[in-house]
Amino acid sequence: xxxxxxxxxxxxxxxxxxxxxxxxxxxxxxxxxxxxxxxxxxxxxxxxxxxxxxxxxxxxxxxxxxxxxxxxxxxxxxxxxxxxxxxxxxxxxxxxxxxxxxxxxxxxxxxxxxxxxxxxxxxxxxxxxxxxxxxxxxxxxxxxxxxxxxxxxxxxxxxxxxxxxxxxxxxxxxxxxxxxxxxxxxxxxxxxxxxxxxxxxxxxxxxxxxxxxxxxxxxxxxxxxxxxxxxxxxxxxxxxxxxxxxxxxxxxxxxxxxxxxxxxxxxxxxxxxxxxxxxxxxxxxxxxxxxxxxxxxxxxxxxxxxxxxxxxxxxxxxxxxxxxxxxxxxxxxxxxxxxxxxxxxxxxxxxxxxxxxxxxxxxxxxxxxxxxxxxxxxxxxxxxxxxxxxxxxxxxxxxxxxxxxxx
Amino acid sequence: xxxxxxxxxxxxxxxxxxxxxxxxxxxxxxxxxxxxxxxxxxxxxxxxxxxxxxxxxxxxxxxxxxxxxxxxxxxxxxxxxxxxxxxxxxxxxxxxxxxxxxxxxxxxxxxxxxxxxxxxxxxxxxxxxxxxxxxxxxxxxxxxxxxxxxxxxxxxxxxxxxxxxxxxxxxxxxxxxxxxxxxxxxxxxxxxxxxxxxxxxxxxxxxxxxxxxxxxxxxxxxxxxxxxxxxxxxxxxxxxxxxxxxxxxxxxxxxxxxxxxxxxxxxxxxxxxxxxxxxxxxxxxxxxxxxxxxxxxxxxxxxxxxxxxxxxxxxxxxxxxxxxxxxxxxxxxxxxxxxxxxxxxxxxxxxxxxxxxxxxxxxxxxxxxxxxxxxxxxxxxxxxxxxxxxxxxxxxxxxxxxxxxxx
Numbered sequence: 001x002x003x004x005x006x007x008x009x010x011x012x013x014x015x016x017x018x019x020x021x022x023x024x025x026x027x028x029x030x031x032x033x034x035x036x037x038x039x040x041x042x043x044x045x046x047x048x049x050x051x052x053x054x055x056x057x058x059x060x061x062x063x064x065x066x067x068x069x070x071x072x073x074x075x076x077x078x079x080x081x082x083x084x085x086x087x088x089x090x091x092x093x094x095x096x097x098x099x100x101x102x103x104x105x106x107x108x109x110x111x112x113x114x115x116x117x118x119x120x121x122x123x124x125x126x127x128x129x130x131x132x133x134x135x136x137x138x139x140x141x142x143x144x145x146x147x148x149x150x151x152x153x154x155x156x157x158x159x160x161x162x163x164x165x166x167x168x169x170x171x172x173x174x175x176x177x178x179x180x181x182x183x184x185x186x187x188x189x190x191x192x193x194x195x196x197x198x199x200x201x202x203x204x205x206x207x208x209x210x211x212x213x214x215x216x217x218x219x220x221x222x223x224x225x226x227x228x229x230x231x232x233x234x235x236x237x238x239x240x241x242x243x244x245x246x247x248x249x250x251x252x253x254x255x256x257x258x259x260x261x262x263x264x265x266x267x268x269x270x271x272x273x274x275x276x277x278x279x280x281x282x283x284x285x286x287x288x289x290x291x292x293x294x295x296x297x298x299x300x301x302x303x304x305x306x307x308x309x310x311x312x313x314x315x316x317x318x319x320x321x322x323x324x325x326x327x328x329x330x331x332x333x334x335x336x337x338x339x340x341x342x343x344x345x346x347x348x349x350x351x352x353x354x355x356x357x358x359x360x361x362x363x364x365x366x367x368x369x370x371x372x373x374x375x376x377x378x379x380x381x382x383x384x385x386x387x388x389x390x391x392x393x394x395x396x397x398x399x400x401x402x403x404x405x406x407x
Numbered sequence: 408x409x410x411x412x413x414x415x416x417x418x419x420x421x422x423x424x425x426x427x428x429x430x431x432x433x434x435x436x437x438x439x440x441x442x443x444x445x446x447x448x449x450x451x452x453x454x455x456x457x458x459x460x461x462x463x464x465x466x467x468x469x470x471x472x473x474x475x476x477x478x479x480x481x482x483x484x485x486x487x488x489x490x491x492x493x494x495x496x497x498x499x500x501x502x503x504x505x506x507x508x509x510x511x512x513x514x515x516x517x518x519x520x521x522x523x524x525x526x527x528x529x530x531x532x533x534x535x536x537x538x539x540x541x542x543x544x545x546x547x548x549x550x551x552x553x554x555x556x557x558x559x560x561x562x563x564x565x566x567x568x569x570x571x572x573x574x575x576x577x578x579x580x581x582x583x584x585x586x587x588x589x590x591x592x593x594x595x596x597x598x599x600x601x602x603x604x605x606x607x608x609x610x611x612x613x614x615x616x617x618x619x620x621x622x623x624x625x626x627x628x629x630x631x632x633x634x635x636x637x638x639x640x641x642x643x644x645x646x647x648x649x650x651x652x653x654x655x656x657x658x659x660x661x662x663x664x665x666x667x668x669x670x671x672x673x674x675x676x677x678x679x680x681x682x683x684x685x686x687x688x689x690x691x692x693x694x695x696x697x698x699x700x701x702x703x704x705x706x707x708x709x710x711x712x713x714x715x716x717x718x719x720x721x722x723x724x725x726x727x728x729x730x731x732x733x734x735x736x737x738x739x740x741x742x743x744x745x746x747x748x749x750x751x752x753x754x755x756x757x758x759x760x761x762x763x764x765x766x767x768x769x770x771x772x773x774x775x776x777x778x779x780x781x782x783x784x785x786x787x788x789x790x791x792x793x794x795x796x797x798x799x800x801x802x803x804x805x806x807x808x809x810x811x812x813x814x
Contacts, residue, residue, distance in 0.1 A: 001585075001650040003422025008415055014667070015410025178408075211647075213631035213655045220623025227619050240618075243408040247666060248620045256663065259654060260421070 001211045001260035004268075007167045008254050010147045014176045014247065016239070019051055019137055022094070022175055023059030026135060029172070031091040033062040034135070035084060037105040038096045039069045043139060048180065052096055052137060064088040066108070069097065072154045072161060072285065073104040078118055081108035085132065092133040092172075099143025102136055106151040106169040109134050121164045122153055128166035136174040141181060141246040142192030142290060144199055144253025146174040149267075161282055162383075165267065176250070178242040186233050190357035191290025193229045193245060196252040197222055197350075198293045202269040203258035205301075205311055207390035211260040218257040219318035221248050226319070229357055263390050270390030272304075273297040276402060279379035280368065287366050294359035298351040299406035304392040305343050311391075313339060316346030363406045373403045408618045408667035411675075414574045415661050417554045421583045421654065423646070426458055426544055429501070429582055430466030433542060436579070438498040440469040441542070442491060444512040445503045446476045450546060455587065459503055459544060471495040473515070476504065479561045479568060479692065480511035485525055488515035492539065499540040499579075506550025509543055513558040513576040516541050528571045529560055535573035543581040548588060548653040549599030549697060551606055551660025553581040556674075568689055569790075572674065583657070585649040593640050597764035598697025600636045600652060603659040604629055604757075605700045609676040610665035612708075612718055614797035618667040625664040626725035628655050633726070636764055670797050677797030679711075680704040683809060686786035687775065694773050701766035705758040706813035711799040712750050718798075720746060723753030770813045780810045 013021060026034060036052070043049045044067075056063055066081040085093065085108055095105035110131040111118030120126035136146045145151070149170050152163040184192075204218045225248050231241035251257060258268030276299075277292040305312045316322035322345050325331055325338035332338050355361050377399050387395050394402070420428060433441060443459070450456045451474075463470055473488040492500065492515055502512035517538040518525030527533040543553045552558070556577050559570040591599075611625045632655050638648035658664060665675030683706075684699040712719045723729035729752050732738055732745035739745050762768050784806050794802050801809070 001647050001654070003425070005418065005420050007418040011412065011414040012666075013412050018410070211651070212634050213628060213651045213658065216627025216630055217624050217658075220627045221620060223623055224620035240408050243667065244618070244620045247408075251620065251624075251663075256658075259419075260650065 002208055002262055004259050004262055006255055006259050008147060008170065008256065010171045010254070011173045012147070012176060012250065013173065016177055016179050018175045018177050019048065020055055022052055022135075022137060023055035023057070023061050025173055026056065026061050026092065026094070027059040029092070029133070031061060031133065033064070033088060033090045034092045034094045035066055035081065035088065035090045035108065036063045036094050036096065037066045037069060037081065037101055037108065039067070039101050043096050046183070048137070048139065049096060052094075063094070064090060069101045069104045071100050073100045073107075075119055075122075075153050075155045078104055078107040078111060078153060082111040082118060085112040090132070092135055094135045094137070096137040096139065098138070098140025099145040102134075102143070102145035102171070103151045103153060105136075106131065106134055106145070107153050110166070110169050119155060122155070122160075122162035128164060128168050131166070131169040134169060134171040136171045138174055138176050138246070139180050140184065140188065140192065141249035142195045144196065144249050146171055146176070147250045147254035149255070150253070161278060174250070176246055178239055178246045181242050181246060182237045184236070186358060187288070187291070189232055189236075189245075190229070190359055191288045191294075192249065193225050193290070193357065194294045194354055194359055195290035196225055196249045198273055198290075198297055199252040200257050201297060202271050202274060203261055204315060205391045206258070206261045206269040207263050208261045208268070209310075210314065214257065214259045214261055215314065216318070219315065221251055221257060222319050224248050226353055233357060270388065272389045272391065272394060273300045275380055275384045275388065276300060276376075276399065278383060279376045280363065280366070282379050283372060283375055284366060284368065291359055292366075294351075294354035295361065295363055295406050296402075298347050298354075299402050301347045301350075302405055303398065303402045305347070307392040309339055309343055312343040312346055316342055316349070320346060320349045322346050322349065363403070370404065370407050373400055376403055409615055409669055411666050411669055413662055413666050415554060415577065415663065417578045417661070418580045419554070419583060419657065420580065423584055423586050425582045425584050426455065426587075427462055429459055429542075429544060430462035430464070430468050432580055433463065433468050433499065433501070434466040436499070436540070438468060438540065440471070440495060440497045441499045441501045442473055442488065442495065442497045442515065443470045443501050443503065444473045444476060444488065444508055444515065446474070446508050450503050453590065455544070455546065456503060459501075470501070471497060476508045476511045478507050480507045480514075482514075482526055482529075482560050482562045485511055485514040485518060485560060489518040489525060492519040497539070499542055501542045501544070503544040503546065505545070505547025506552040509541075509550070509552035509578070510558045510560060512543075513538070513541055513552070514560050517573070517576050526562060529562070529567075529569035535571060535575050538573070538576040541576060541578040543578045545581055545583050545653070546587050547591065547595065547599065548656035549602045551603070551656050553578055553583070554657045554661035556662070557660070568685060581657070583653055585646055585653045588649050588653060589644045591643070593765060594695070594698070596639055596643075596652075597636065597766055598695045598701075599656065600632050600697070600764065601701045601761055601766055602697035603632055603652075603656045605680055605697075605704055606659040607664050608704060609678050609681060610668055611722060612798045613665070613668045613676040614670050615668045615675070616717075617721065621664065621666045621668055622721065623725070626722065628658055628664060629726050631655050633760055640764060677795065679796045679798065679801060680707045682787055682791045682795065683707060683806065685790060686783045687770065687773070689786050690779060690782055691773060691775065698766055699773075701758075701761035702768065702770055702813050703809075705754050705761075706809050708754045708757075709812055710805065710809045712754070714799040716746055716750055719750040719753055723749055723756070727753060727756045729753050729756065770810070777811065777814050780807055783810055
């Protein structure tokens with residue numbers, strides 16, 4: 001078990017109807033005026049935005065607004081929000097939406113307290129140490145941004161999509177009503193669940209050996225997701241399935257599933273699958289992050305597992321009940337092969353689960369072609385350098401080989 | 408999944424040598440003077456107290472002192488601490504010790520900001536809404552007070568041992584160095600692990616049906632403890648075993664293992680085993696809380712499991728791999744009996760695990776006798792009323808029957 005710091009200060013208010021509490025909780029926190037940040041229409045259409053505004057009004061909390069946040073939120077809108085936050089002297093930022101809206105709100109929150117340009121935090125020129133308080137009404141469980149120290153912003157001018165991390169902008173309060181997710185399209189539900197499982201796996205396969213308490217929490221979260229997802233896809237209004245997915249999504253990324261699993265300081269894991277996926281969804285921005293992960297992560301696993309088969313055997317055993325073959329079993333050809341069989345079976349099961357939710361099995365299905373691999377490799381190198389990774393160091397030829405496995 | 412609020416604001420600084428960071432972290436928090444609270448000698452003898460003082464001194468953090476906290480901390484010492492905290496105008500309270508020391512520090516922290524007597528919070532006359540910041544250097548993993556909203560204080564004059572709960576006094580920072588637990592006697596290690604498992608079980612058997620994500624986290628914590636405890640008992644200096652126990656102890660009681668499992672507002676579970684144990688360790692204060700739980704909890708389980716066998720079957724399956732017998736198995740006498748067998752086997756396994764660590768199997772072993780049961784029942788009624796509990800409502804005759812099973 002490696003040294004770690006864990007800090008999860010978010011107050012989670014979870015259950016049907018919690019949106020009604022927004023105004024009261026924000027007023028109790030002493031926030032008199034907030035900047036309300038939201039997306040491109042669905043929260044307005046569903047009536048949620050009006051309910052939030054009513055709740056704020058009833059509690060005497062004033063608000064300014066920043067709407068129109070797009071998926072992969074762009075720095076220009078963040079800058080606009082920073083201007084509003086300053087001019088209106090807001091006390092806090094209230095995000096109503098999913099990961100993109102929350103990340104935009106976070107960037108406005110720390111950008112507003114920074115003398116220079118907010119991109120400084122994404123270019124590596126500055127570190128976030130302070131932030132206006134962030135509050136969240138979560139509508140899309142996937143990114144885990146409601147509890148995480150992550151923030152990812154795109155810069156169209158530079159052709160970049162960069163992230164920063166900081167405990168200072170972990171949300172202070174998150175309102176989580178699973179019934180708000182009843183109307184999520186199946187593809188988005190499935191991509192969200194895939195992203196959550198990837199958040200756990202990046203930490204589970206971090207290059208650190210067993211940490212039983214953290215490992216069993218991690219595999220427990222994955223099992224709960226594998227159990228709940230088909231139920232939610234089959235009956236989108238199943239409260240318990242939606243609730244388990246929503247809460248699992250928070251725990252998958254608030255770092256509780258990585259305690260003691262970090263090789264160095266900071267978050268556990270090398271985030272190899274995320275890096276490889278970010279390249280393809282940067283290459284073709286129509287690709288949903290979770291759907292990309294459903295293809296990339298199994299490919300990465302097939303390429304790297306020999307670095308530490310025990311991690312994969314543990315994952316397979318805990319999540320899928322897969323045990324290595326024994327002498328006498330069909331297909332047994334010695335202990336080494338029996339273990340290889342169990343690892344391959346584990347990766348196959350995981351990929352099959354993603355596909356059972358409607359996720360793709362190959363990059364083909366996005367209309368990508370092996371000819372694009374050079375471009376993907378360039379994008380990965382630009383974001384992560386010529387060599388990166390914790391479970392196994394990946395150079396350009398490794399990256400190429402993994403992409404080849406993803407076709 | 409029931410509605411819940413979860414708030415765990417503690418910053419955990421975990422790993423070998425983290426005590427050296429105490430002064431710096433407290434200074435960074437802006438605390439210029441703290442009240443150092445500790446127990447009856449072991450932290451002084453081990454040199455830990457000196458190291459903490461050195462760290463504070465090096466960082467320019469001044470301190471006053473309140474030593475001599477006993478197990479089952481008493482309100483008189485809390486009042487003394489409140490006087491010191493006020494006179495010295497400290498900014499925060501720093502506990503160096505286990506659950507008793509931390510609880511004393513918490514009570515000083517909220518008592519110092521209260522106009523009336525601190526016992527008001529334990530008699531039910533007042534609710535804690537504010538507290539001086541609490542910091543902790545943990546030396547005994549068991550009570551989970553380093554992350555919890557619990558505080559239990561004794562009042563010798565009234566013959567009472569009462570608790571209060573409040574998010575306001577959850578510690579702001581906890582320094583957790585597993586090597587500080589290398590010197591814990593085996594009995595204390597075992598009693599601590601038993602207490603942790605009880606903290607999880609009180610929430611798991613809360614009267615609420617399945618909440619997969621929380622349930623699998625809960626059983627994962629228990630499994631990690633069952634794996635680590637014999638290793639630590641066998642080799643007290645096994646870092647990984649000590650580290651897993653220490654972190655599991657925090658997660659067992661910071662409420663993450665109870666999210667969505669509460670029948671009403673507040674903490675999940677009826678805390679029946681804790682109530683039954685508190686009576687016997689109030690009757691004979693030489694009884695260690697965890698050792699009492701090792702006897703009481705299995706007895707409670709044997710009495711109540713028929714209220715919801717599924718919960719016990721899930722626990723048995725996840726923690727011990729116990730499946731109900733099937734037709735053809737030896738001992739199978741119909742599905743009902745097969746399930747009863749699996750539940751009994753689960754409770755037997757749990758009790759056997761406690762005993763394997765050196766914990767007692769019967770109240771006999773404490774020198775108690777069935778003639779004491781009336782007195783126990785009176786103490787339970789005094790603390791919890793004539794009827795209490797969530798998994799199954801327990802009246803006086805139920806309580807009596809459970810104690811009978813504990814002999």
